[in-house]
Amino acid sequence: MSTSFDTDSTPAEDAAAPVKDPLQLNMEVSKPHACLREVVVTIPRGEVDRYMKDAYDELVPEAQVPGFRAGRAPRKLVEKQFKDRIEDRVKGSLLMDSLAKVTEDAEFSAIGEPDFDYESIELPEKGEFKYQFSIEVRPEFETPDWKKLELKKPVETTSEEDVDAALQRVLSRYASLEASDAPAELGDRLLITAKFVDGDKTISEMDEERVTLANRLSLSDAVCENFGELMKDCKEGDVVTGKVKLGEGHANEEMQGKEIDATFTVVEVLKEQLPELTSEFLDELGEFESEDELREFVRGSLERQANFRTEQAMRGSIIEKLLASADFELPPTLVRRQMKRELDRKVLEFRRSGFDDDMIRRFVNASKQNMQQGTESSLREHFILEQIADEEKIDAEPQEYETEIQLIAEQSDSSPRRVRARLEKTGQMDALRNQIVERKVIELISEAATVTEEPVEKEAEEKNEEFAIDHEVLPTKDHDAIPAAKYDDNTPKGAETEEKQEKDKD
Numbered sequence: 001m002s003t004s005f006d007t008d009s010t011p012a013e014d015a016a017a018p019v020k021d022p023l024q025l026n027m028e029v030s031k032p033h034a035c036l037r038e039v040v041v042t043i044p045r046g047e048v049d050r051y052m053k054d055a056y057d058e059l060v061p062e063a064q065v066p067g068f069r070a071g072r073a074p075r076k077l078v079e080k081q082f083k084d085r086i087e088d089r090v091k092g093s094l095l096m097d098s099l100a101k102v103t104e105d106a107e108f109s110a111i112g113e114p115d116f117d118y119e120s121i122e123l124p125e126k127g128e129f130k131y132q133f134s135i136e137v138r139p140e141f142e143t144p145d146w147k148k149l150e151l152k153k154p155v156e157t158t159s160e161e162d163v164d165a166a167l168q169r170v171l172s173r174y175a176s177l178e179a180s181d182a183p184a185e186l187g188d189r190l191l192i193t194a195k196f197v198d199g200d201k202t203i204s205e206m207d208e209e210r211v212t213l214a215n216r217l218s219l220s221d222a223v224c225e226n227f228g229e230l231m232k233d234c235k236e237g238d239v240v241t242g243k244v245k246l247g248e249g250h251a252n253e254e255m256q257g258k259e260i261d262a263t264f265t266v267v268e269v270l271k272e273q274l275p276e277l278t279s280e281f282l283d284e285l286g287e288f289e290s291e292d293e294l295r296e297f298v299r300g301s302l303e304r305q306a307n308f309r310t311e312q313a314m315r316g317s318i319i320e321k322l323l324a325s326a327d328f329e330l331p332p333t334l335v336r337r338q339m340k341r342e343l344d345r346k347v348l349e350f351r352r353s354g355f356d357d358d359m360i361r362r363f364v365n366a367s368k369q370n371m372q373q374g375t376e377s378s379l380r381e382h383f384i385l386e387q388i389a390d391e392e393k394i395d396a397e398p399q400e401y402e403t404e405i406q407l408i409a410e411q412s413d414s415s416p417r418r419v420r421a422r423l424e425k426t427g428q429m430d431a432l433r434n435q436i437v438e439r440k441v442i443e444l445i446s447e448a449a450t451v452t453e454e455p456v457e458k459e460a461e462e463k464n465e466e467f468a469i470d471h472e473v474l475p476t477k478d479h480d481a482i483p484a485a486k487y488d489d490n491t492p493k494g495a496e497t498e499e500k501q502e503k504d505k506d
Helices: 045-062 075-081 083-105 160-172 227-231 279-286 291-323 332-352 357-369 371-391 398-412 416-425 429-448
Strands: 002-006 024-033 036-043 129-136 150-155 176-179 189-198 201-212 216-218 222-224 239-246 259-273 450-455 466-468
Touching: 024 045, 024 083, 036 083, 045 075, 045 083, 045 129, 075 083, 083 129, 150 291, 160 291, 201 259, 216 227, 216 357, 227 239, 227 259, 279 291, 291 332, 291 371, 291 429, 332 357, 332 371, 332 398, 332 429, 357 466, 371 429, 398 416, 398 429, 416 429
Parallel strands: 150 450, 216 466
Antiparallel strands: 002 024, 024 036, 036 129, 176 259, 189 201, 189 259, 216 222, 222 239, 239 259
């Protein structure tokens, strides 16, 4: 595709300001992949000369040249002395102006910033100025027919027994712990260190970590399936050997699914004593006035978790039907870069839905162990739902951000202001926006569907089934998320200093 166009000048706020003539350029776009565009931009020599002249016209009246008063040096001398500086400025201006128009008018929707090396681009002495860049974009596909789907909606109920069990989990987080010489039992806390060895090579060591003795130990990239069996009856000072298995989706393909030798050293065995629900403890826990009020809070969290599972089941059914008629490829590089961002988005969903940190760690570890396949599926969902959102003009409203932040704050025992600051500082507001928009699209599709409700027979979760910790057995470099545009005006790397981040005042 080859397109010629003029850039629109920005309306001058000051009527006295000179109006800049539009930039003439030519753009050629190729599609090496459904989610990638290679763009070649060509700017005629006349435009380069015009930008050079404008830059010198601006500089000459203020130029300071030895032997001359400011602004009085001959133009030829100014041009010779400041040539390198002006050429770099002109290169940056041409790149900014051309990129702004390309990303605005091109027939694709960018999901990243242009990828090129600013320093390797040279402004020619003669002839046209040409450069190229690659940019990741949304895939092009025909929107699936989402109206009048037939769906089944699983419906959960929250019983008093569910509340009792959840309340015990809450109290367990505030239990007092006493070191004990007695043998460890399931449910006890252990303070352990660990060493992970592949052959004769130590690949990682874990410093002291407090874990709950559960049947299964989940790590960031591996699991120890028989952890409870290995560690039951152990005492302080015991050294226990076993195996952990790396996930099938590990970033290191040669190590996927491999068993690694593990040595666990017991530093302490700790028995827990649950706190009593006194008025002082209730106040400390969250300014609850009574046990009934605490139970209602716990019930609310459980109901949000149940709603989350219902939403996920509905979403899964919807996406399965939509994907059947939306076929597009995703480049592996895009999937890898999206992994962390997708994980962040799902963690936000879990937090606002009332899941505690232990449950979230279990989810995170399970996701990391099969991250690539899960992320590819999530990306397909995102692109389909985002396209429907665009067509139906669905977006996140300011009040919806506030509602989500309030829910996250309630679950993390923090203030909404602190939660917002953290999300902004870590760049997760975009993930929050996607979460809101995708939920609204799912609601829209559900409202237009024929829905049949089905009661869910919940399976009782075995106590002490799994405990999760954040430790990589085989450390790998973190994959970066799809980069958000670093500069509002698409200034390329190297042309400007990085945007300063606001410090978290909390």
